[in-house]
Amino acid sequence: xxxxxxxxxxxxxxxxxxxxxxxxxxxxxxxxxxxxxxxxxxxxxxxxxxxxxxxxxxxxxxxxxxxxxxxxxxxxxxxxxxxxxxxxxxxxxxxxxxxxxxxxxxxxxxxxxxxxxxxxxxxxxxxxxxxxxxxxxxxxxxxxxxxxxxxxxxxxxxxxx
Amino acid sequence: xxxxxxxxxxxxxxxxxxxxxxxxxxxxxxxxxxxxxxxxxxxxxxxxxxxxxxxxxxxxxxxxxxxxxxxxxxxxxxxxxxxxxxxxxxxxxxxxxxxxxxxxxxxxxxxxxxxxxxxxxxxxxxxxxxxxxxxxxxxxxxxxxxxxxxxxxxxxxxxxx
Amino acid sequence: xxxxxxxxxxxxxxxxxxxxxxxxxxxxxxxxxxxxxxxxxxxxxxxxxxxxxxxxxxxxxxxxxxxxxxxxxxxxxxxxxxxxxxxxxxxxxxxxxxxxxxxxxxxxxxxxxxxxxxxxxxxxxxxxxxxxxxxxxxxxxxxxxxxxxxxxxxxxxxxxx
Numbered sequence: 001x002x003x004x005x006x007x008x009x010x011x012x013x014x015x016x017x018x019x020x021x022x023x024x025x026x027x028x029x030x031x032x033x034x035x036x037x038x039x040x041x042x043x044x045x046x047x048x049x050x051x052x053x054x055x056x057x058x059x060x061x062x063x064x065x066x067x068x069x070x071x072x073x074x075x076x077x078x079x080x081x082x083x084x085x086x087x088x089x090x091x092x093x094x095x096x097x098x099x100x101x102x103x104x105x106x107x108x109x110x111x112x113x114x115x116x117x118x119x120x121x122x123x124x125x126x127x128x129x130x131x132x133x134x135x136x137x138x139x140x141x142x143x144x145x146x147x148x149x150x151x152x153x154x155x156x157x158x159x160x161x
Numbered sequence: 162x163x164x165x166x167x168x169x170x171x172x173x174x175x176x177x178x179x180x181x182x183x184x185x186x187x188x189x190x191x192x193x194x195x196x197x198x199x200x201x202x203x204x205x206x207x208x209x210x211x212x213x214x215x216x217x218x219x220x221x222x223x224x225x226x227x228x229x230x231x232x233x234x235x236x237x238x239x240x241x242x243x244x245x246x247x248x249x250x251x252x253x254x255x256x257x258x259x260x261x262x263x264x265x266x267x268x269x270x271x272x273x274x275x276x277x278x279x280x281x282x283x284x285x286x287x288x289x290x291x292x293x294x295x296x297x298x299x300x301x302x303x304x305x306x307x308x309x310x311x312x313x314x315x316x317x318x319x320x321x322x
Numbered sequence: 323x324x325x326x327x328x329x330x331x332x333x334x335x336x337x338x339x340x341x342x343x344x345x346x347x348x349x350x351x352x353x354x355x356x357x358x359x360x361x362x363x364x365x366x367x368x369x370x371x372x373x374x375x376x377x378x379x380x381x382x383x384x385x386x387x388x389x390x391x392x393x394x395x396x397x398x399x400x401x402x403x404x405x406x407x408x409x410x411x412x413x414x415x416x417x418x419x420x421x422x423x424x425x426x427x428x429x430x431x432x433x434x435x436x437x438x439x440x441x442x443x444x445x446x447x448x449x450x451x452x453x454x455x456x457x458x459x460x461x462x463x464x465x466x467x468x469x470x471x472x473x474x475x476x477x478x479x480x481x482x483x
Contacts (some may be wrong), residue, residue, distance in 0.1 A: 011348070014340040018175040021182075021343075025249045026172070029263065081306040083265050083282055085248050087407050088347045102351065104405050106430060106438070108267060108282045110306035116267070116282040121405055121430045121438040145403040145432035179336040182343075186410045187333070190424065242467040244426050244443055246409050269428060269443045271467035277428070277443040 012091040012099055020101065020128065023135040024086045032083055034072045040065035043137045044129060048156045050140075053147040057155045079112035082119065097130040098138075105142065121145040125153065173252040173260055181262065181289065184296040185247045193244055195233045201226035204298045205290060209317045211301075214308040218316045240273035243280065258291040259299075266303065282306040286314065334413040334421055342423065342450065345457040346408045354405055356394045362387035365459045366451060370478045372462075375469040379477045401434035404441065419452040420460075427464065443467040447475065 012020070023042075030039040040061045043049070049058040049067070058064045075082060089103040102125050109119040122145060127138040139156040143149070173181070184203075191200040201222045204210070210219040210228070219225045236243060250264040263286050270280040283306060288299040300317040304310070334342070345364075352361040362383045365371070371380040371389070380386045397404060411425040424447050431441040444467060449460040461478040465471070 011344055014179075014337040014344070015175040017344045018179045018336075018340045022172055022175070022178045022250075022252070025264075026251045028249050029251055081282075083249075083267075083284075083306065085265065085267075087248065087409065088350050088405075089344075090348045090351055091344070103347075104407065106405075106407075108279065108306075110282050112307050113309075114307055116279050116306060118279055118430060118438050118440055121403075121432050123405075145405065145430075145438060146434050146436055148435075175340075176336040179340045183333055183336070183339045183411075183413070186425075187412045189410050190412055242443075244410075244428075244445075244467065246426065246428075248409065269440065269467075271443050273468050274470075275468055277440050277467060279440055 010092045012093055016099070017089075017091055020091055020099065020135065021089060023128075024089065024103075027137075028084045028086055031068065032081075034076065036068040036072050037065045039068065042135070043140075047137055048139045048158075050151050050153075050155045051142040051144065052149040052151060052153075053144040055150050057151065081110045081112075083108045083110075086124075094127065099128045099130075101126045101128060171253045173254055177260070178250075178252055181252055181260065181296065182250060184289075185250065185264075188298075189245045189247055192229065193242075195237065197229040197233050198226045200229065203296070204301075208298055209300045209319075211312050211314075211316045212303040212305065213310040213312060213314075214305040216311050218312065242271045242273075244269045244271075247285075255288065260289045260291075262287045262289060332414045334415055338421070339411075339413055342413055342421065342457065343411060345450075346411065346425075349459075350406045350408055353390065354403075356398065358390040358394050359387045361390065364457070365462075369459055370461045370480075372473050372475075372477045373464040373466065374471040374473060374475075375466040377472050379473065403432045403434075405430045405432075408446075416449065421450045421452075423448045423450060 027039065027042050030042070043061055043064055046060055047064060049064045058067050084105055084107050086103050086105050089101055092100045094100040102123065105122045105124050106118060107120040108116050110116040122142050124140060124142045126140045129136050129138050141153045141156045188200065188203050191203070204222055204225055207221055208225060210225045211217070219228050245266055245268050247264050247266050250262055253261045255261040263284065266283045266285050267279060268281040269277050271277040283303050285301060285303045287301045290297050290299050302314045302317045333339070349361065349364050352364070365383055365386055368382055369386060371386045372378070380389050406427055406429050408425050408427050411423055414422045416422040424445065427444045427446050428440060429442040430438050432438040444464050446462060446464045448462045451458050451460050463475045463478045
């Protein structure tokens with residue numbers, strides 16, 4: 001499953017890589033469609049979620065869903081459409097059916113009747129787990145480019161592999 | 162070929178997913194290279210194309226090519242380079258060798274000697290058909306973020322699976 | 323490994339395509355992490371690198387690394403974070419374990435404490451070589467959208483397949 005690249009990067013198999021990219025696409029479409037609860041179901045029961053620019057860590061699907069629901073409803077009230085793009089995904093095996101990913105994520109935002117803009121550029125680190133052929137997020141840490149770090153990545157490390 | 166994800170999303174095989182992503186890359190490069198006629202050849206003979214923000218539906222390769230040719234020539238006259246990016250592609254089986262995709266598309270635009278800008282953010286829905294190992298677009302519906310819907314997706318539904 | 327598409331595009335196998343996308347993700351993360359020397363190790367020993375908007379061609383890993391190191395250090399001094407995104411990658415076989423790619427690349431830039439912006443939109447053409455399962459860049463030519471061409475693609479053509 002792994003091999004050593006010049007930079008000592010380990011990679012997953014080509015098939016697993018395609019599967020992870022496909023998972024992220026569906027995952028992010030749920031979020032941008034405002035389906036926060038279904039999106040949160042794609043975390044493990046005890047999944048964790050944190051961001052460098054915000055205080056605190058969300059623990060478990062209910063807390064993750066509730067936090068995102070609040071943000072989504074606020075956007076809807078303001079008439080804003082946001083699209084998250086994940087890209088440049090690296091994936092490293094971290095145990096049987098466990099993968100550690102690192103990727104970029106940007107957010108494009110369009111107001112009703114207005115022009116789109118680049119709202120945010122970030123990097124993110126996930127620990128993913130495959131269960132019965134489906135991927136789930138054990139932990140996610142998002143680091144906003146240009147922002148001060150209020151919550152460090154060690155806040156989610158316990159959930160890692 | 163399919164499996165049930167937590168959100169009840171169906172997915173294509175990992176290999177088919179990679180094939181579809183590769184297809185879209187070549188497809189979009191044809192468009193941005195101004196090769197509207199070759200791009201339209203990647204629709205089925207009776208393919209349909211519509212956008213929420215514009216009236217009417219294009220039926221068949223000739224009409225699809227002609228509409229795009231007009232837009233491309235107008236951009237060239239204004240000295241603008243546009244790059245379409247497709248991303249966050251979900252793909253769901255919809256019959257033998259038929260796949261329904263949903264994805265995001267953004268357009269970056271650069272004037273001659275000037276700065277690039279984000280021109281447009283959209284979502285899109287295609288029905289794709291595989292014929293002799295090649296993918297073709299049966300129908301495409303593009304929904305501009307933030308825009309009023311003049312033409313609804315039902316306008317292309319007849320071409321779906 | 324190849325097949326003829328309507329537009330006469332040749333493509334690599336679905337597995338090779340996934341492998342190339344995975345390679346590019348790690349490759350670009352090295353660059354944006356400021357690891358110019360490791361990034362340059364992913365070129366062949368005699369790799370070449372050129373851009374339309376800049377004079378000259380870099381030959382070999384040391385020159386490629388040195389040029390990038392200078393740019394990275396200048397950005398760090400200005401407190402800027404840049405993220406390169408590669409996308410819309412087409413890949414065409416060009417010999418045993420040699421692939422010619424063409425893709426889009428954009429750069430998003432965020433100042434410390436500030437808002438992100440789209441800094442650059444480009445197209446790029448690589449010749450890649452697979453050695454012991456790892457991909458290496460034989461040549462890369464980047465063409466900035468909207469820019470005058472100072473250095474043409476023929477400057478790197480000798481390194482092609």
